[in-house]
Amino acid sequence: MIRFYFFLSLLALIAVPEKTLAHGANIEYRQTAAITIEAKYDDGTPMANAQVVVYAPSDRATPWLKGTTDESGNFTFVPDTKPENIGDWDVKVRQSGHGDITSIPLSEGENVADTQLASGGRGYTSAQKAIMAAAGIWGFIGTALYFSRSKSSKLD
Numbered sequence: 001m002i003r004f005y006f007f008l009s010l011l012a013l014i015a016v017p018e019k020t021l022a023h024g025a026n027i028e029y030r031q032t033a034a035i036t037i038e039a040k041y042d043d044g045t046p047m048a049n050a051q052v053v054v055y056a057p058s059d060r061a062t063p064w065l066k067g068t069t070d071e072s073g074n075f076t077f078v079p080d081t082k083p084e085n086i087g088d089w090d091v092k093v094r095q096s097g098h099g100d101i102t103s104i105p106l107s108e109g110e111n112v113a114d115t116q117l118a119s120g121g122r123g124y125t126s127a128q129k130a131i132m133a134a135a136g137i138w139g140f141i142g143t144a145l146y147f148s149r150s151k152s153s154k155l156d
Helices: 002-015 126-148
Strands: 025-031 035-041 051-055 065-068 074-077 087-095 098-106 116-119
Touching: 002 126, 025 087, 025 098, 035 087, 035 098, 065 074
Parallel strands: none
Antiparallel strands: 025 035, 025 116, 035 074, 051 065, 051 087, 087 098
């Protein structure tokens, strides 16, 4: 009986697509005369009306700009290109406890009109995936052992 539960849990773990196991976030940005970010969850759903906070390199403690994404998860801003603001602009997007932060490099002499596409999402490392899989398997085994014990060993 234990083997049945073990194989059933292993089959369920393999059969479940990776994107349904977690609900992380991913931020992409496109840099033109302005910087446009596109915020999505890991499953590709746009982070509609998510909170956006932009920090300039000259003052990382005080928000430079606050706003919200549109229905498609997009947000556009024009960075201040003063010499003190050359560096990494941090953009934080949050919605319902989910979110991400990305750094957008702006270097001196760079033509801001050059179009770039980059991703701020880091995803899960192999070690994190292995730990999550081991924890899931351990939970299935523990549950299977709990339900498979004999009636005489159960507490009333």
